[in-house]
Amino acid sequence: MAEPYGESPLATRAEALAARSGPDAVHITEVPFKAQITLRVDPKGSGAERIGTAIHAMLPNQPGEVVHAEGALVLGLGPDEWLLIGPEGAAESISDTLTTALDGDHGAVVDVSAHRTILEVSGPHARDLLNMGCALDLHPRGFATGRCAQTLLARAAVVLVCRDAALPTYWLIVRSSFARYVADWLIDAAGEYGW
Known part of the structure; x- marks a missing residue:
């Protein structure tokens, strides 16, 4: 095989x-082969706040801003859209962290690596x-x-x-x-x- x-x-x-x-x-x-994860969530909701705590950096609050988070670069692409870029092989870990932090709130986490x-x-x-x-x-x-x-x-x-x-x-x-x-x-x- x-x-x-x-x-x-x-x-x-x-x-x-x-x-x-x-x-x-x-x-x-x-x-x-960088890990690339898109995130959509209400920036004023509790899910966004929990995500900020989980990644040790608040999500950029303006499109065009870039923030260095724990293990990832966070790009502000829109009012409720971000792209997280991490090291090769980290996509599953980043996705799990974001999904856990959403804790059932309305949002989307998609691996686009x-x-x-x-x-x-x-x-x-x-x-x-x-x-x-x-x-x-x-x-x-x-x-x-x-x-x-x-x-x-x-x-x-x-x-x-x-x-x-x-x-x-x-x-x-x-x-x-x-x-x-x-x-x-x-x-x-x-x-x-x-x-």
């Missing part, structure tokens, strides 16, 4: 991404590269470290996270079905920098 294994959506693009990466311009890599992958874009020209295909103002005054946004990059829906505005470093959280398209777009656009 064959052993089950997982392959990231961008396994076939790893070499091409590395070939378009340069230390003085931009570095593009996949951050595969296999639904999306993450591309990290970093380096001195990372902001310039992303600005070629994204309408958001990525200047640190408007999109600082610890901010996120649901947006389009080259017509593909992504969640963009500013991990470090000074370096800069960004995460692009993209659906697995669009991951190759976004990676190919980044590879092509990075050609501007001579790689």
